Amino acid sequence: MSARLAKKVHHAFKFRGMSARADAVRAVASVLQREPEPDEAMDSIIDAVQRAMERREASSSVVDLATVEQVVAELTRDEEDIAQESIRVFQTADVPKFLYNAARKTFYKVDAPAGLHCPAETNIAMWRERYQLVEQRVLRNAMFSPPVLGSSKREYFQLTPLESLLGTTGTKYVLGMLVQPEEGRYCIEDQSSRVPIDLSAASTTSGLFTECSIVLAQGELREGTFHVAMMGFPPPEKRVDSLLAMGTVDPMGLLTTPHELRKVQALEEEAEASMFVILSDVHLDNPRVFDKVQALLEGFADVVPDVIVFMGNFISAPFGHGADDRRLYAENLTRLADLIAGYPSLANGSKFVFVPGLDDPGGSVLPRAPIPAVFTKALRAQVRNVEFASNPCRLRFYSQDIVLFRHDLVSKMRRHAVVPPTDAHGTFEITEHLVRTVVDQGHLCPMAPTVQPVYWGKDHALRLYPLPQVAILADSFESYHWNYNETTVFNPGPFHEDASFVVYRPASMEAEFSRVDT
Numbered sequence: 001m002s003a004r005l006a007k008k009v010h011h012a013f014k015f016r017g018m019s020a021r022a023d024a025v026r027a028v029a030s031v032l033q034r035e036p037e038p039d040e041a042m043d044s045i046i047d048a049v050q051r052a053m054e055r056r057e058a059s060s061s062v063v064d065l066a067t068v069e070q071v072v073a074e075l076t077r078d079e080e081d082i083a084q085e086s087i088r089v090f091q092t093a094d095v096p097k098f099l100y101n102a103a104r105k106t107f108y109k110v111d112a113p114a115g116l117h118c119p120a121e122t123n124i125a126m127w128r129e130r131y132q133l134v135e136q137r138v139l140r141n142a143m144f145s146p147p148v149l150g151s152s153k154r155e156y157f158q159l160t161p162l163e164s165l166l167g168t169t170g171t172k173y174v175l176g177m178l179v180q181p182e183e184g185r186y187c188i189e190d191q192s193s194r195v196p197i198d199l200s201a202a203s204t205t206s207g208l209f210t211e212c213s214i215v216l217a218q219g220e221l222r223e224g225t226f227h228v229a230m231m232g233f234p235p236p237e238k239r240v241d242s243l244l245a246m247g248t249v250d251p252m253g254l255l256t257t258p259h260e261l262r263k264v265q266a267l268e269e270e271a272e273a274s275m276f277v278i279l280s281d282v283h284l285d286n287p288r289v290f291d292k293v294q295a296l297l298e299g300f301a302d303v304v305p306d307v308i309v310f311m312g313n314f315i316s317a318p319f320g321h322g323a324d325d326r327r328l329y330a331e332n333l334t335r336l337a338d339l340i341a342g343y344p345s346l347a348n349g350s351k352f353v354f355v356p357g358l359d360d361p362g363g364s365v366l367p368r369a370p371i372p373a374v375f376t377k378a379l380r381a382q383v384r385n386v387e388f389a390s391n392p393c394r395l396r397f398y399s400q401d402i403v404l405f406r407h408d409l410v411s412k413m414r415r416h417a418v419v420p421p422t423d424a425h426g427t428f429e430i431t432e433h434l435v436r437t438v439v440d441q442g443h444l445c446p447m448a449p450t451v452q453p454v455y456w457g458k459d460h461a462l463r464l465y466p467l468p469q470v471a472i473l474a475d476s477f478e479s480y481h482w483n484y485n486e487t488t489v490f491n492p493g494p495f496h497e498d499a500s501f502v503v504y505r506p507a508s509m510e511a512e513f514s515r516v517d518t
Helices: 003-015 022-032 038-056 065-075 079-084 120-140 239-246 258-270 287-300 325-341 344-349 377-382 409-415 430-441 456-462
Strands: 087-090 097-101 106-110 172-182 185-189 194-198 214-222 225-232 276-280 307-311 351-355 386-388 393-397 400-406 470-474 480-484 487-491 500-505 510-515
Touching: 003 022, 003 038, 022 038, 022 065, 038 065, 097 120, 120 172, 120 214, 120 239, 120 456, 172 194, 194 214, 276 287, 276 470, 287 325, 307 400, 307 470, 325 344, 325 377, 351 393, 351 400, 409 430, 430 470, 430 480, 430 487
Parallel strands: 194 225, 276 307, 307 351, 351 386, 400 470, 470 487
Antiparallel strands: 087 393, 097 106, 172 185, 172 214, 185 194, 214 225, 276 500, 393 400, 480 487, 500 510
């Protein structure tokens, strides 16, 4: 290795405001000696190192050998490496947490609390973070951002902070969270104030307006109460715009450069044969359901899916209500393991993912932990590639983010809606109201903690920012499929009722609804 090349690398790091250690410089120079275009390769390596330092928010600008080795390994991954890592499951603990700095108008990554039980200030921070994530995208939206100097745009909706309403007259637009401090008395609340609201004459857009959802309201303050004339949800933001605002190509941290993203997306489009099978509410304690699971596995034994997702509930009654629940639950999963093992092509060739429901063992607070290991020994022993995921979890296929969530959202959110769901033409189905609510809120479960408790320190795992390409909202309600704001949302339907399931083809993002006929 020439001293001249090492000196060039050292100065290149220094020019970018970084100081590289001697072993790091030697490592980069060693790589450059094997490159046909060393100058271009050096720029790529230093760019990637700088991004890695920014992602870690390193307090020092000194580049060590470990950082260089990690960056070089990422940059030199070939198509075979990418294909082997094309399917990954992210548990709750794997989901990174990003916060928004309103002063700098930037996002930064923080460490989420390690435990489930957190101090009281974490609860306050949870609501503040939810609100800030929505507020920053609303203020960036063209309808609510003031025109720049010299722009032809003249009209926009100016949001008024709640604390500034006092003493004002006329129609105002506000952003806030619906809260109910007392039974039957609703208020709207932002980070500065809380104001009583009157919804008696309010018109609403599509959506399910529940307590603790964030809304945009048009109205007038009279005698200390904000009389709402129109109420709607914040406009959603497309995934590409959110990523641009976050300054990243991949919040999960797997892809580091636009070039790598394009390469992975090209491989994703070529994977036309890839296929996922998703089924929900598989009541294994019901013999009829078990027979239909066997028929389904037999049907796919010759056309092996890449992934088979089993989503709860895996029992017909909530776990813990019977004296023998523990034994029966373990026996049912063992029977399923034996059944899968009877189809070697699936047991060895497919990735099996199990997502628990709220009736499965582990409690009803979100996010739900995976099925306890004491029940899954047989499946782990007999199925080569099996993963027991949290609820919710995320499935990554090349560059495609797929959120998996099991909850009875339709019935629960409709039951707890503050106002009846309506839309301008009266043509929306209840499931479309639900989908628009989840996407517009950027949260999987925008309900009061009295309705659905959430672990304060893990709430970020329920957030949908940026929006995923696909959200699978498994529900006991009948199956549905909607595309909204470039996000595909579907429910495979309850398997125990009509043996319904979905075949999802990620290359074309098509969801095919099917049933087992026996």
